[in-house]
Amino acid sequence: SIRIKQVNEVKISKYILKYTFEDWNNLVESDVVIVGAGPSGMTAAYYLAKAGLKTVIFERRLSFGGGIGGGAMNFHKIVIETPADEIIKELKIRYIEPEEGIFVIDSSEFMAKLATAAIDAGAKIIHGVTVDDVIFRENPLRVAGVAVEWTSTQMSGLHVDPLFISAKAVVDATGHDAEIISVASRKVPELGISVPGEKSAYSEIAEELVVENTGKVAPGLYATGMAVCEVKSLPRMGPIFGAMILSGKKVAEEIIKDLRN
Numbered sequence: 007s008i009r010i011k012q013v014n015e016v017k018i019s020k021y022i023l024k025y026t027f028e029d030w031n032n033l034v035e036s037d038v039v040i041v042g043a044g045p046s047g048m049t050a051a052y053y054l055a056k057a058g059l060k061t062v063i064f065e066r067r068l069s070f071g072g073g074i075g076g077g078a079m080n081f082h083k084i085v086i087e088t089p090a091d092e093i094i095k096e097l098k099i100r101y102i103e104p105e106e107g108i109f110v111i112d113s114s115e116f117m118a119k120l121a122t123a124a125i126d127a128g129a130k131i132i133h134g135v136t137v138d139d140v141i142f143r144e145n146p147l148r149v150a151g152v153a154v155e156w157t158s159t160q161m162s163g164l165h166v167d168p169l170f171i172s173a174k175a176v177v178d179a180t181g182h183d184a185e186i187i188s189v190a191s192r193k194v195p196e197l198g199i200s201v202p203g204e205k206s207a208y209s210e211i212a213e214e215l216v217v218e219n220t221g222k223v224a225p226g227l228y229a230t231g232m233a234v235c236e237v238k239s240l241p242r243m244g245p246i247f248g249a250m251i252l253s254g255k256k257v258a259e260e261i262i263k264d265l266r267n
C-alpha cells in the first residue's frame with residue numbers, strides 16, 4: 007500500500023500562513039500591479055516578469071482567463087489572427103489554421119498556457135482579491151499603487167478597510183468596465199482622465215484600434231485589453247482575441263521602457 011506522510015492540521019495551517027505572508031510582504035512593494043487575469047493581463051504579466059520586473063496580478067475570481075472561458079456563447083474555441091500567432095506559437099499553444107492568418111484554438115489550452123507562461127516567468131497571480139481604488143501622489147502627480155480587498159469581503163458588504171500595494175506601474179486589465187481607470191477618473195480628477203465608454207461591435211477595425219491605443223492613460227496608470235475600448239471609446243470586437251494578447255504585449259513593452267528611463 008502507498009505510505010502517505012502524516013501531517014498535522016496545525017502544521018498545515020502554519021505553513022500556509024508563513025509562506026502566504028512571506029509573499030504578501032514581498033508583493034506589497036511591487037514594480038507592476040496588473041488588475042485582472044484575462045488574456046491581456048496574463049500576456050502583459052508574462053512579458054513583464056520575463057523582463058525581470060516584480061509583477062503581480064490581482065484577480066477578483068478564483069480562476070484564470072477572464073472572458074476566455076466563456077468564449078462565444080460558451081463554445082470552447084477561440085479565434086485569433088495574425089500577427090498574434092507569434093505569441094501563441096511562442097507559448098506552444100496548438101492551433102488549426104483554416105485559412106491563412108486565422109487561427110482557432112481551444113479556450114482551455116489558451117487560458118492554461120497563458121497562466122503557466124506568466125507564472126513560469128516569475129509573475130504571481132493572486133486569486134480572490136478585488137482592486138477597488140488607487141493610491142495617488144503629487145509632485146509629480148501619479149498613480150502609485152492600488153487598494154486591495156478580499157472579493158468575499160466585498161460580496162459580504164461588510165465595512166472592512168483595504169490593504170495598499172505600491173507599484174511603479176498599475177495596469178487596468180479589467181475588461182469591458184475599465185474599473186481601475188474609472189475609479190481613478192472619478193476620485194482623482196486632477197489626473198484628467200475621462201471614460202466615455204466602448205462602442206458597439208465593429209470587429210474589422212476594433213482589433214487594430216485596441217492595440218494602437220494601448221498604453222499609458224496617466225502617469226503610473228496603463229490600459230490594456232477591452233479596458234482600452236472603454237477609455238478611448240472604441241468599438242468592441244466579440245470573440246476574437248488577437249488584439250487582447252497583442253495589447254498585453256504592447257503594454258508590457260511600454261512599461262519596461264518607461265521604468266528603464
Ligand code: 48F
Nearest residue numbers: 042043044045046065066072073136137180181231232244
Ligand atoms: O474581461 P477579461 O477577459 O479582460 P481582457 O483581457 O479580455 C477581454 C476578452 O475576454 C473579451 C473580449 C475579447 O474580444 O471582448 O471580453 O480585456 O478579464 C478581466 C479580468 O479582470 C477581473 C475579472 O474577474 C476578469 O477575470 N477583474 C475585473 N475587475 C477587477 C478584476 C477588479 N476590480 N479587481 C480584480 N479583478
